[in-house]
Amino acid sequence: MTTQDKKFKTSRRGFFKAAGLGGVATGAALGAPYLWIPKARANTIGFGTAKHLICIRLSGGFRFPTAFNSDVGEEFSPWGTANGVASGTDWGVGKLLETATGDGSWYTQELQNLGVPKFTDVTNEVAVIPCVDHEPLAGSADGNHQTGLERYLTGHVNGQTGLFTMINYGLRDRYALAQMEGVTLLPAIIMGQPGMGRGIGEYAAYRPPVMRGDDLDRFGFNTDELLPDWARTMTNDYDLRYRDRVQQPHYPTVDAYLQSREATKAYAEIFSSDPLKIQNGSTEPFDGVSNAQLATVFGQGGTSSNLRLALRLFHYGCPAVYLDQGGYDYHSGEEDALPGRLQELTRVLSGLFWALKTMTHPDGGTYWDHTIVTIGSEFSRSTRGGRFNSARGSDHGGDYATRWMSMPFFGGPITAGGASIGATAAGDLSPTGKVPSYRSTMKTMFDALGCDHSPFFPADEPFDDLFA
Amino acid sequence: MHAASNSRSHRINRSNRLVSARPNLLARLRTALVGSELVALMTMATLVGLGTTGCLQVEGMDPANPQRGPGELVGNGGPITDGNFPGGYDEPPAPRDTPPPAEGPLECDVMCQSYCDDLGLTNPVNRGVCTSLWGVGLATQPVDRRFACRKLYVDMIGRYPTPAEINDVCNTEDWSETVKALMATDEFVLVQQQRWADLLLYNNRIVNVERVYDQDDLVRKAYQGYVPWDLFASVTASHPVLVRRYDTAGDRAEAAFRLFLHRPPYESERADMGRLYSVWSNGYRDHSHLGTVPDAYLNYRCQTGADDQDTDAGACTSVLWGYNKLTLDPDDRREIDGEQEGLMWSGYMSADEWEAVQLPGRIMAQQSIFWEAAVDDVLMQYLGYDLGTEVQEVRHQLVEYLLENEADIRAVHYAVATSIPYLQSNQGLDEESAFRWTYGPLKQIQPEGWLDSIKRTTGADLATCDHRISHPEDYLNEDMGANGWTFALVNNSRWIINQDRELVTDYRGLAQTLGGCPTNEIGGRFTTVSILNTAVQEAYVAEICDPALQGGGVSASILLPDGMDSKTALTVDTAQEIVARQTRLFYGREPSEYEYSQVELYADQCTPKPCTAESFARPTCFALLSSAEMLFY
Incomplete structure (x- = not known):
């Protein structure tokens, strides 16, 4: 049977980290000057x-x-x-x-x-x-x-x-x-x-x-390869008309879909x-x-x-x-x-x-x-x-x-x-x-x-x- | 086996206790409510809704209906209302003759108030929004009936309507009748059941599937008017599908808060409400048919002692919303050995015990925010934005309306679906508006709705999924303990099993990629526009339509007008007939003049010449089905 160790064990390195944090907290409480400069990235x-x-x-x-x-x-x-x-x-x-x-x-x-x-x-x-x-x-x-x-x-x-x-x-x-x-x-x-x-x-x-x-x-589907030119035009027309018909606040929502259709073509070749x-x-x-x-x-x-x-x-x-x-x-x-x-x-x-x-x-x-x-x-x-x-x-x-x-x-x-x-x-x-x-x-x-x-x-x- | 009491006295006792709680609720809500008759109405709602019955069967399992749990105990009488809710559709009024404001805050002066009062609006949403809309000079966007029908079908039925449905169901004199007709369908209930499956994260690996079925049927009862909303919340907030999903009492309390009050609890609330959830423990049970199943157990942490000297009662007593003590009496139903030793399986609980542990939901239902959350939920469901917060009078009016109608949640659905803010067009307004309720909502259809609409209009062969069983494979795979019972369970569900006794996963594969049919390990459903989602959608539409005429796709006869042969030589007239046919079929509308004029261009460019009706119809099918108009409504 395992138990939880009431005295939680921490490594020495961890202990120093904890002590450091405590020190900062204490310093702040005493109003000691402390400038915290976050690391841009801890790598x-x-x-x-x-x-x-x-x-x-x-x-x-x-x-x-x-x-x-x-x-x-x-x-x-x-x-x-x-x-x-x-x-x-x-x-x-x-x-x-x-x-x-x-x-x-x-x-x-x-x-x-x-x-x-x-x-x-x-x-x-x-x-x-x-x-x-x-x-x-x-x-x-x-x-x-x-x-x-x-x-x-x-x-x-x-x-x-x-x-x-x-x-x-x-x-x-x-x-x-x-x-x-x-x-x-x-x-x-x-x-x-x-x-x-x-x-x-x-x-x-x-x-x-x-x-x-x-x-x-x-994922490998490419409309440009499958559709004849006129059908490609037709497909684009229906999307554009719908986007342009919706009220202005909804325009970005529909436009995002149209953009995704364009971007899909880039992935199609890979997939x-x-x-x-x-x-x-x-x-x-x-x-x-x-x-x-x-x-x-x-x-x-x-x-x-x-x-x-x-x-x-x-x-x-x-x-x-x-x-x-x-x-x-x-x-x-x-x-x-x-x-x-x-x-x-x-x-x-x-x-x-x-x-x-x-x-x-x-x-x-x-x-x-x-x-x-x-x-x-x-x-x-x-x-x-x-x-x-x-x-x-x-x-x-x-x-x-x-x-x-x-x-x-x-x-x-x-x-x-x-x-x-x-x-x-x-x-x-x-x-x-x-x-x-x-x-x-x-x-x-x-x-x-x-x-x-x-x-x-x-x-x-x-x-x-x-x-x- | 221990069965619950089925005595008449029990039913009366339970009813009385709930009824006595309602006046307290009313007192708490008196700032939000008007009308003294509410007490009587709410009391009736509870009495009708309870309809409690007897015990839970412990042994055996009906694979066609494995439901087992506290949901069985409620809503077994008649409906709490007849579903003929007052008010409904109002003709959109003209805005008051005053310069409309360009930005908020909106103030409704005496003239504005008087204008709204004189309109005689019957719909609570219309009444609530008037002082922020027509009364201050703002106009609404009129909507075409076909467009409204399309929107209503998606929101209530979960898919777009067929042309026949537009012409029949949506062609009534009174829009309210259309809404009532849809609310009476099984599909309406299924949409709500799927929604609650998402909210409660049904998962048969985390909760015994019998409990899932039970909660699912409780949802049905609520949305068919058999259970008032506060009773639904009380049962749900302590249902095994909720309590078994969380590890600690505090987590359970928080989940209930988020679900029914739409906010996390403060630490004090979490701790206090958590005491009422501390009676629950998670465990596993050897089911006679399903193998080892995860289920909820009672732990008897707080027991009723002799002479009212309860053992550790403080640990199970909530004091933030009144003095609410939860103690239970252990007996020989407890497990005597094994991992769950000392606990009692929730399947053995009596109706009295279920009622006792449902205290958290009853406490929440006494707060005004509970009712506000209930109506906000419905507003969000139909409008896609938080009208209840933006125009709080709407929320107030709806709460009042809900309580006037016996806490029948269908009343709120009816009111919102017949309201003018909902029945607005999302097209045609050229300028930005600072007021979200002055134009119609635009939402993205759920993956299942998109797939089901294509299935229904094209006859495409595609299976389906069942929100009650997130992992049906577990019941079909013999390595995981599958047997005849479990096979029958899946076979009786909405999942499709082929002749080789294998699950048909075509629908699920598509829907899950698009964000639907969630397995609910954690979050689950999502609706999004992404490159890969779009790619999958386009590819599926290509499979259906076969725009490159590679010999696949649905039958050409679906895509062509009645009687038109696929080999018919393409002319402008033929092309226009084909476009008209498909526009009606997929979009539920007639082509616009501009669209008709463009057809001539497409037909002229059609290659390879000579084009046939089919070689024009199939790419047209792709253009229409893959368009944004199929994705947004």
Whole structure:
């Protein structure tokens, strides 16, 4: 059973920060002269080192110690740790991340011939932060699906701006520059929960598109190619007449639609390109890897299709893709179901290592050099004492086991491969090292992408540890 | 199994308690209300609306109607009104002969007041807005009946009307009759149910789907006039779909505040109201047919003790709006082991217990802001802007009207939909106006409405989605515990399952990309104009119309006038007939003179020559269906 440590532990560095804030407050109270000069942008040493980000959410609340940060007690990590992991791996690799072999295994000879690695062979290129916390100053975990997910998607309960809207907003100068140069760059794209794309007020214009795999073909539609000249004229005429007929206060609303129709044509060329037709079975290499190879490596499931598409979208300037994987809300039957479900995740991870390192990036090097992959969830899971609950599953409450998202990060810009950034006590999962907020963690990702993140999460700073 | 009391005495007790609360409400509202007969009217509303019945069945599940919850206990008598609300459509009056103001604030002097009084307006919105409109010399924009019909259909039915509906339903002598006819349809109820699904964020992964069905049926009862608005709010504010969605008592209180008072609570209010929500706990239950389902539980944190010495009653007593204590008596219905040990599943709750936990909603309904929020909601729904705040007399008049009509929320819909501020054109005014109510609203149609309109007018083959089951796959996927019952549940819903027992997702895929059919994990629905939305819309219209004549699209006969063969050689007359046919079909209006004149130009340019009726009709279909006129109304 885990408990909440009443004496909340903080790192020395965190202590100094807290002391500093207290000092400022005291100074202000005494009327001491104090000039506060905000930093224009608090950047990390990894600022701008990544061009792409893949965010995978293990949906439903994932029991992280079964895969990441697994070297803890069996009530948290009932399957224990993996054997034969890559040397230099300092974080606990879960037994369930071992690649299953034998009949029915996804790890076929064909994949081995392609050079797809077992995930356990590359764990020293993965950094794990064992104790990412939604609210480090809260008394307990948020074990509610609704609010936990809201925190995951927006950083806060009832957050009005999704993290991917923040990315698009943060890169607005880059897009404006590209537009001036006549280059069309795709924005960050959501393939999972649309809440990641919330946005109102000044951020509404930066909402990312929510894309479903089966809708992609529709993005490639170009009226100029399909319509005869007279019909194009007719189409424009109807729009213009309607816009000019509406009362003046409504004019901008309708005009925005007309402008979007014009802009759509710019995207049509990208979305109608063959590489994005990921189901076409093409054997022609694009960025060094064919669609057929990607299908072989990742398989045909929903997550796999989304990932294959994501890798193609990156070619056209898309900075980030978010997608959901699995369904891990195993209040019952986890003991039987999770091992199989995690093989799907293992295949995704192995596939990403292979694809990112094999695919050549338009700006030079491979996609690995420019891409970060991270995995999270709305919260972790708890059994309140046993290896499983009475239904052979796990639940979620307010304890440490629910609280810590043990998030892995990998890709070229992550130079802390193999490291465990923070740690937990094996017996009760109490934190013995760094406890960054989820907001800080994602802000670090924004930072790596080169975003202007200054308007977001002012109390949560990005950190250097992943780039050390 | 423990069943609720079905005794007559219970029903009487419950009614009396609610009735006794209404005079307090009236006292609170006396600055906003006039007319002593309101007490009697409101009392009747409650009595008729209650119609409480017996127990909740605990075992078994009807997959065609799995509804189970507190909504079953109310609104089982007759309607609270006959739906023939007084007033309604007024002929738009001329503005008073005085120079119209160019900017605010508006002041209605004695002459203005007298002018409005003499108009004899019957509609409460018209009465309320007069002193800020005609009385001060401002004019309204007349609207064409076909245009008004189109607008009313979208707002009430959720889609554009067909030509037949424009000619039949909207061709009545009295516009009020048209509004009543639409309010009596099932589609009107469905639009309101979808709206409440968005507000309450229905999600079968977060709340037991039986509860969702129950709340959905409660919405039906409210919008068919079986439940007065305060009773609807009381049940909803403590319904499992709301309380199970939030983690803490404070969060639940805040959600209820935002929903029914349109504002977040102050910290003191949050804490105080939160005490009444502290009885709830979130849990999971092994359902005999649905597997493990998330549901609401009672925790008996505050118990009724002997000799009125309640245990920890302070933790469950609200004092900001009077002394309101909520204690419950635990018994052997509580779980005796497992994760929910000591808690009681809400499915076991009796009618008395439901009534007790519905205290937050009853408290909110005693505040004038509750009623103001109710009418503001409807105004926003139809007008798209906050007329109740901009012209507060409108809000005042509508609140009074709502209470005069037994708190039947349909009365407000009727009043707004027949009002002149709503029935204004959004076209033709060339200059800016500082007063939003002097011209008609322009709104963007919801994704489902856009898709449904295209489906209905073209006969396109497209499935649908069902707001009650956000994740139907969960009930079809055997890996997730699907079984015959769950399959039957989906099969009896609005979701479409094909012959391979798979969900048909074409409609959902489109609608979700455009912002509709939300799964409600968090926010959910959005309506926007964006590049990628537009691309999807254009592409879908191209699929329907096949403007490049690639052998797809809907049958050409839909796009051509009756009796016209698709191979008919194109002439100007033929082209004009085709445009007229499609303009009526899609826009519900006749082509303008200018549009007719342009057709000659298009027909002349049509290539490859010789053009046929079909080769002209299909691109015309694309031009019309993809136009802004299909997106905005």
